[in-house]
Amino acid sequence: MSLSRKINWDALNKILSPVDETLGSDLEALRRKDARERTDLWNRIVMSQNTYNNEFLPALSPDLRNELSSKFRLARLFLAAALWINNEDSPTLDEFNQKELDLVQDFERFNVFDVLTIEEIVQRIARREDIYELIVDFYQKQYSDLDTLLDDPDIQRDLKLAFKNQYKKRLEKIAEGVKAYVGLYGPVIIITQIEKKIWDKIKESEGERKRIADELESQIREISSIFSPASETDSEGQRLNQKLSELVAELATGWQPKDLESLETQKDALLGQYISLERGLSSRIDVVEQQRKELENREHELEQDKQEYQSQLQEEKQRLVESELNEISVLKLQLLDQEESIDLEKREFERKREELESRLQEINDILEGKPIRIIAGEAAKLCELNYISRFETKMENLPLKIYSPVENRSYTVRSWKDNTHLKFMEDVSVGIPGNIRSRYSISEKKYGFFGEKINKVVFEAVSLNHLEEYKNYGYDARRANIADFLGVIMQYIKTAEMGKYLHVLGIASPTGWDERVKKQIESSEFTQNYVSKHVSICIIDSATGDVFYNPTDERISEYIDFFKPQFDRERVMQVKSFILEKLNRKDYVVYSDIVEETNEVTEIINKAFYDLESEGEYRIRMIKDVGIVLEIKKQ
Structure with missing residues (x-):
């Protein structure tokens, strides 16, 4: 009977659970854990390893023994690396040297590849997105040759095995993605193959893009805060407009307002609020315009570089510049869309302000006899x-x-x-x-x-x-x-x-x-x-x-x-003459009477009424239970 048959596999899996929990997490997640949680996890790993050494180790085959022992060591290194990144002082760090701590941190940078398909890796390399620099590091630091990388006497032997088991699949996937990219686009440019001048320019442009994108997000949040008081201003504006409509309707009947000053005060307060909102949006438009100009200047520089590389048949460099130009173009469209949206909101505030000013001016005009x-x-x-x-x-x-x-x-x-x-x-x-x-x-x-x-x-x-x-x-x-x-x-x-x-x-x-x-x-x-x-x-x-x-x-x-x-000019003149004849006998005429007595169509009578009103000697008003009348103005 073999030794493996005497092993309680359920019990072994149970004592390995803190190890699997640690290795199943990424370094960033471990770093962010509460210090007490990390300490508890460390203590559980130590206790599990003691149980493993005393109760399971002798019964395991050599290969399985080496594999599981290396997992315990790597889990402890993970937790030690999290402490080291956080600058936390702990005796745990004494178990590992600087090279081992650096190596696990570097390998963890490649965890993004775990969730990408080969096709996604190819496209993101082609677009020179974030993983492009990881690919460059992948080759420069020889991660593609794991055996050579781990052939270092300063790295503990069980850690070498753990690194291979933990990262081999990930690194093979990266290599497969790069191979697929090469099949489509040709060799991947390594940073040493790129002129420092163009590489620095691309990195500078990327930094500028990120800054502008971050500022754009911030501006959107700021604009949202501007609109918070705007809803109350709009509600006040609607209430005041309703009052002004009622006032105009009353003025049309000859009624004289008594409390116009309070309406003026309300209007001035609202106008101040609208002007403040307009200025806030105008300042945001200025910022967006400046950002767009910065991108356009950068775009112009890169376009010149692109033309130069195109003429020199340097396709890789040309593609690198084109990729950044595409990113700039996308951001420019976002800025343009934001600028247009802000301008539309600003124009709407202007329209509402204009409406208030016009409505009150209209009332003043009526009171002045216009x-x-x-x-x-x-x-x-x-x-x-x-x-x-x-x-x-x-x-x-x-x-x-x-x-x-x-x-x-x-x-x-x-x-x-x-x-x-x-x-x-x-x-x-x-x-x-x-x-x-x-x-x-x-x-x-x-x-x-x-x-x-x-x-x-x-x-x-x-x-x-x-x-x-x-x-x-x-x-x-x-x-x-x-x-x-x-x-x-x-x-x-x-x-x-x-x-x-x-x-x-x-x-x-x-x-x-x-x-x-x-x-x-x-x-x-x-x-x-x-x-x-x-x-x-x-x-x-x-x-x-x-x-x-x-x-x-x-x-x-x-x-x-x-x-x-x-309008038939002759018919309009006939109606006007008829109205003037009636005004010679009394100082007003009723609209409905003129319609009945002339048997003329409404548009002709309207034209005659409004023509006479515009001459300045007559005015139109509404009289309750009578209707619209045209009357001689009193001197």
């Missing part, structure tokens, strides 16, 4: 339908010849088909407008005869209405302001720029436009602030037919007629 436009829901709906149908009639008057300055190319449209005309509606409530958008797109297949369809030129008519006012009060007395304008165009500019097509946009409001918007759109600053080469804009007063656009924008001037509402 004209107020009041339009009922049904009348606004008719203005919308008139504007949209007029636009669609023009667009359907085929054939159309359309020129795109983006491509310097003309298109001839002979039919609108295959979803090239789309219509959208924000609200379908009865008796109020729906914020209709009508869009015509000239598109082509991406690759000529196949591929997805992509836009080339888009024409879109947008009807802009304050829907909440119509729902709450039945009418609107607010002119469209800068915030309304920005709320529409912001969504279009980025889409058109990304798609690289021309988007011609007409935005119509039945309550007219704030003077600031009209001045802005006609100014030289407008092109710099709001328009790109991919977007061209005009704004329309759909009740009066007035159109405003930037005179320097030649693109929109060619297509103004598509968006301009038309």
Whole structure:
């Protein structure tokens, strides 16, 4: 009967459990263990080894005896190395010399390969990722020849066997990965084969990339902290806007506010908060722009090196530079995405600030006696339908010849088909407008005869209405302001720029436009602030037919007629004469009476009312139980 039959294998496995626990862990995990846990593990290994020596060792075969004894020794070295890395003083360290401690630490650096497939090793070497330097060390320090490496009298004999058993499989896997890489890409560059100049430049670039990537993560956390107070600011802004809407509705009836100063105070406080948020985001944009410039400078240097190596047919060096250029390109895209996201949030804060300023200015204008436009829901709906149908009639008057300055190319449209005309509606409530958008797109297949369809030129008519006012009060007395304008165009500019097509946009409001918007759109600053080469804009007063656009924008001037509402001038003059005759007999006229007495369509009567109001001698207001009236201004 052999000795092995007398061994209690379950008991042997049990006493080996602290050894397996230690060797099954990596050095970094052991280093991070609580000191008491490591001490307990050490004591368990010592006790298990004593039991092993006394009860099992004599019964084991020589090979098994050597293998298990070497495992005990390596487990103790693991724990000693963890203490040494932590600079902890312990008599345990006296069991091993510096060479043995260094060797186990070096071997543990290669544990990343345990979780990688051969294919992953090949690709990460090709991309010069973190394991590339490990591969370089693998060859430089001769880890590929384990027998030669361990042929050192200063290393304990049982440790040599343990190192072979513990690391042979790992090192063979590394060698197999390198062999597969060589089969695909050629010999791996060893650091001594690379000019120090290019290697240092790559390492410097990697360090710079890591710094910028870390800063980017930090910035994202900082921006999140900026948005914490922003939600409360937005809530306050919404409450104040609601108060201002109620105030405008009351002013339209002739009511005079008593507590305007408190609203001014609230407005100023909120504006300060929005400005603070905008500045915080602006500073982050500046940082991201600077980081992007740093990467672009580094990219320029490496591109020059790449061209040089390409001309010298030094493929390995060229591939090394290309790998780093790819990493820079990825990070640049991340920075660009972050910059665009921050800028979008900043613009949204600007829009909300502009809305508050415009709303309160509008109230001050009314109190100073400036004209107020009041339009009922049904009348606004008719203005919308008139504007949209007029636009669609023009667009359907085929054939159309359309020129795109983006491509310097003309298109001839002979039919609108295959979803090239789309219509959208924000609200379908009865008796109020729906914020209709009508869009015509000239598109082509991406690759000529196949591929997805992509836009080339888009024409879109947008009807802009304050829907909440119509729902709450039945009418609107607010002119469209800068915030309304920005709320529409912001969504279009980025889409058109990304798609690289021309988007011609007409935005119509039945309550007219704030003077600031009209001045802005006609100014030289407008092109710099709001328009790109991919977007061209005009704004329309759909009740009066007035159109405003930037005179320097030649693109929109060619297509103004598509968006301009038309009124029968003679019919408008007849209604105006009728109204003036009635005003000679009394100081006001009621809108509904004029509709009934003239039997004229609403858009003609609206045009007559608003034309008279704009002359300055009359004003429009809402009287409860009467409706909209036009009255002579009192001197």
